[in-house]
Amino acid sequence: MNCEEAIKLMDGYLDGELDPIMNQAIEHHLRECHNCDQAYKTQRSLIGAIGNATPYFKAPAELRERIRSSLREETTEQPVRNGVPGAHVVFHKRQPEPRSILSEIPWNWLGLAAAIIFAAIIAFNVVPRSQRPGPDQFLATQLIASHVRSLMANHLTDVASSDQHTVKPWLDAKLDFAPAVVDLSEKGFPLVGGRLDYLDNRPVAALIYQRHKHFINLFVWPAGSDAAGATRAMTRQGYQLFHWVDPDFNYWAVSDINAKELQEFKQLFEEQIPHH
Amino acid sequence: MPRYDANKIAMALPLKTADASQTEDFESDPKIVKFVVVKKREEQAKEELTSFEEAMLPHLDAAHNLAKWLLRNEEDAQDVVQEAYLRAFRSFAGFHGTNGRAWLLTIVRNTSYTLLKKSHAVDVTTSFDEEIHASGHESVSPATLLEHSEDAQLIKEAMDELPAEFREILTLRHQEGLSYKEIADIAQIPSGTVMSRLARARAKLRECLKARIGKEK
Incomplete structure (x- = not known):
């Protein structure tokens, strides 16, 4: 150990807070180095003297009494929890709040804090979802993959039928939920069929609609308790995604038709599903 | 809206309340039961208060x-201590440690800093003239310094010049004799920082003392 290290560790050594190995090393150095040993001894007596001479401010007796009475106030003030209704009315009377330092924090600071949080919430919601990575991003990727796969592998439908009364029972039998199935042929979105898929770690229903030469995959699964929010549209890899929820279900429509048509599809679909 | 049958509740109360078994004579009078329940709660609260006072008033x-060292003002110190005891009492149920002193001092420390920051005290951290005093008083020899280091008034004045975090760490170490670990917990700094901060605080205190001794001459 050199002098520099020894000086650095001096306070820890004085306070007996070094580990045994360091302790030995510094002791060894102090035996060898007169200067450091001198510095150590001066420092030790100085700290000892300062410690002894520093005034210790004992609490005045009246502070003890003040605290004890404020604690008593605090206990009588506490409402009876889970008590027999009305009992506390008889036996407890409210006391004024004890003087509190916290209550003196200027409200404008709280206001500022609230404003910052508010701004953060606004910013969070205004920034387009598509620009932020997150669970949505991941889900969108899954949705598109699923859509593309369905068109690719000649596996668009498990049950090919334009009859909603064929598609719905088939899906109901395969799933633990019963999505609404409507035919929108008259509106220019004929039902092609239904398919089982697996998304977001759960089996989902895929309803396939057609728009001219294009297909729309409408993925449906029960709305989670998180109620992950609002209607939104996004574009990914040239595909349009449109998301909405109703009290029962999550909907994700994926297609290569344009955003306006997809939104129209969503509106027609919503108008047609039986409302309870 | 369902309406509760007052009679049914009155009938159910004595049967459901554990305390009621001791008051068989008054079983039919719910008011008596209420009284017993409240009495029990008051006793519990009293016990809680007693154990708190036994643990914390020492x-x-x-x-x-x-x-007092942090705030440098008797009135503020008393207010903060009272507030800290109330806060401690409110969270006493959640305190399962054995080191009541360190726990209480943490609350006192935090409450003091709240007040310091509120009153815009500039000296909470050590950003300012740490270096300024570090030179120019070399003329005061270690022996002279040691001689003066028993002067309580001088030490108080020099201490009061230090930033709050130095006053804090010097008090905790020199006066309370707390370990580095305890100091780290109270001051909310990493254990590894305690030694270096303490060394800086002591060096700064030495310089302040030297400056005062130099002026007196």
């Missing part, structure tokens, strides 16, 4: 001393 001097 550290009142330590609490007051720390607050």
